[in-house]
Amino acid sequence: MNIISTLIFFSLCWPLAKCQTHCSEWGWFGQGCKYRCHCENNNCNDTSGQCLNNAKCARGWFGLTCQYQDLATILSATVTTNPRQTEDWLTDRNDDNCNRYSKLNSIGVAWNSPQRFSWLKIVFKHATNYASMNDISLTFTTSGGYDIQCQNKQSSFVDTNAMVTRCHQREEVTGLKITGAGVSSMCSLYISGGRNVALRQQTNQTSTYGKATSFKAVDGNTNNDFHGGSCSHTAVNSNIIPRWTLNFDYPVIVNRILIYNRWDSCCRDRLKNFNLKTFDERYQSVDDINNDNSELEV
Numbered sequence: 001m002n003i004i005s006t007l008i009f010f011s012l013c014w015p016l017a018k019c020q021t022h023c024s025e026w027g028w029f030g031q032g033c034k035y036r037c038h039c040e041n042n043n044c045n046d047t048s049g050q051c052l053n054n055a056k057c058a059r060g061w062f063g064l065t066c067q068y069q070d071l072a073t074i075l076s077a078t079v080t081t082n083p084r085q086t087e088d089w090l091t092d093r094n095d096d097n098c099n100r101y102s103k104l105n106s107i108g109v110a111w112n113s114p115q116r117f118s119w120l121k122i123v124f125k126h127a128t129n130y131a132s133m134n135d136i137s138l139t140f141t142t143s144g145g146y147d148i149q150c151q152n153k154q155s156s157f158v159d160t161n162a163m164v165t166r167c168h169q170r171e172e173v174t175g176l177k178i179t180g181a182g183v184s185s186m187c188s189l190y191i192s193g194g195r196n197v198a199l200r201q202q203t204n205q206t207s208t209y210g211k212a213t214s215f216k217a218v219d220g221n222t223n224n225d226f227h228g229g230s231c232s233h234t235a236v237n238s239n240i241i242p243r244w245t246l247n248f249d250y251p252v253i254v255n256r257i258l259i260y261n262r263w264d265s266c267c268r269d270r271l272k273n274f275n276l277k278t279f280d281e282r283y284q285s286v287d288d289i290n291n292d293n294s295e296l297e298v
Contacts, residue, residue, distance in 0.1 A: 022047050029065075034200040036220050038066035056093045062121075062190040069193030072120075076113055079189075082106045090189050095123040095162075098187035107178040109191065114143040114172035116256040122178075123188040124161045132182045133163050140167075141175030161187075194255045196220075202247040207235035214244055224263030231262055251281050 023033040027042045029049040037044040038061035039051035049065035051057065057066035060073050071077060072091055079087045082105055089097045090107065117140065124133050138150040150167035158164050176191070203214035212226075212233035221230035234242040261271045278287040 032200070035065070035067065036196070036199060059093075062093070063192070063195075067195045068190075069195070071111070071115055071117075071191040071193040072109055072189050074111075074193070076111050078110045078112075080108045080110070082108070090186065093188070095188045098125050099184060102184055104184045104186075105179065107183060107186070107189065109176045109178075109189075110141075111174050114174055115193070117167060117169050117173050117176070117191070118194065118255055119164055119166040119192050121158070121162060121164050121188075121190040121192070122182070122186055123159075124163070124182060124185045125187060126161050128161060128182065128185040130157075132185055133157070133161075135181035136163070136165065136183070137179045138165065138167060139177040139179070140169065140171075140173040141177075142171040143174055144171070197248065197252045197254075198246060201249060203232075203245065204247075205232060205234050205244045206240045206242055207238040209233040209235050217244065218246065222260045224260055226262040226264050226267070254278065 023029050023046040025033055026046075027037045029035050029037060029044060029046045035049055037049065038058050040055040040058050043052050043055040044050060044065070045052055049067075051066065057063075057070075060070055060075075062068055062070045072079060079091060081087055081090075083101070083103060085101055085104070087107075089099060120138075122133075122136065134155065136155075138153070140148050140150070142148060148169075148171065150165070151170070152168040153165060155163055155165045178189075198218045199220055200215075201218055203218055205214040208214070210233070211229065212231055214232050216230050217232040219230060221228075223230045226233070232244060234244070257276070259271075259276075261268060274291050276287065276289040276291065277285060280286055
């Protein structure tokens with residue numbers, strides 16, 4: 001199970017030396033070695049998580065130490081421009097490589113599965129004026145097939161040429177269209193899919209089948225093949241109603257929850273009719289969700 005949130009925790013901790021830990025395990029860093037390296041070729045500092053030797057974030061990731069999933073570059077995303085041209089400059093993670101076509105009037109992103117949108121970051125050419133950067137409109141296509149504008153839009157500049165825009169959308173979306181005078185001055189687009197706050201957190205389950213401990217669900221390995229050894233599983237013949245629990249080290253704001261079900265030839269239906277509950281810091285119920293999908297994946 002991977003739980004992804006938009007909560008920015010790193011900025012509260014990393015400037016303090018006591019929060020940093022040297023990690024001997026390759027590909028992990030930070031306090032308690034609970035943060036996964038997402039730099040190219042796992043080339044990151046094992047204490048701070050910063051990419052080394054001018055490495056960029058691996059494709060599909062961006063932000064502070066590459067901890068935020070980038071919905072603009074995940075496999076299910078398709079980026080287009082109007083008029084049509086190559087879109088590589090927009091998602092190559094090089095903020096100095098920019099659009100060179102002055103008549104560019106819109107950029108589109110489409111996903112083959114519904115996504116939960118929260119915020120995006122646009123990097124513009126250095127000489128772009130603030131009026132042009134502010135002239136950006138976001139139109140979403142919902143999973144129901146109709147278009148809506150950005151709800152309760154909030155924009156702020158995080159650099160002289162970079163802007164973050166948040167939309168408070170209730171509906172899941174399958175498409176995004178970006179228009180406005182600022183489009184022709186764009187260099188990079190990053191769409192936040194959140195940060196995985198479940199990694200290596202405290203877990204428990206009512207029983208265990210073989211070596212399929214509860215921790216396997218938050219080890220950062222999303223391989224769906226149970227025989228690959230990265231899935232949790234309760235005992236088959238237990239008389240106790242199976243339950244898996246996750247406890248966070250600190251309060252988090254959850255934006256979405258991703259559950260990776262086993263996808264090998266056997267037993268996909270064992271997650272059928274599962275119930276998902278979330279609780280606040282006072283252990284008051286927040287969500288109570290039932291699912292009857294026997295072939296749940298991502």
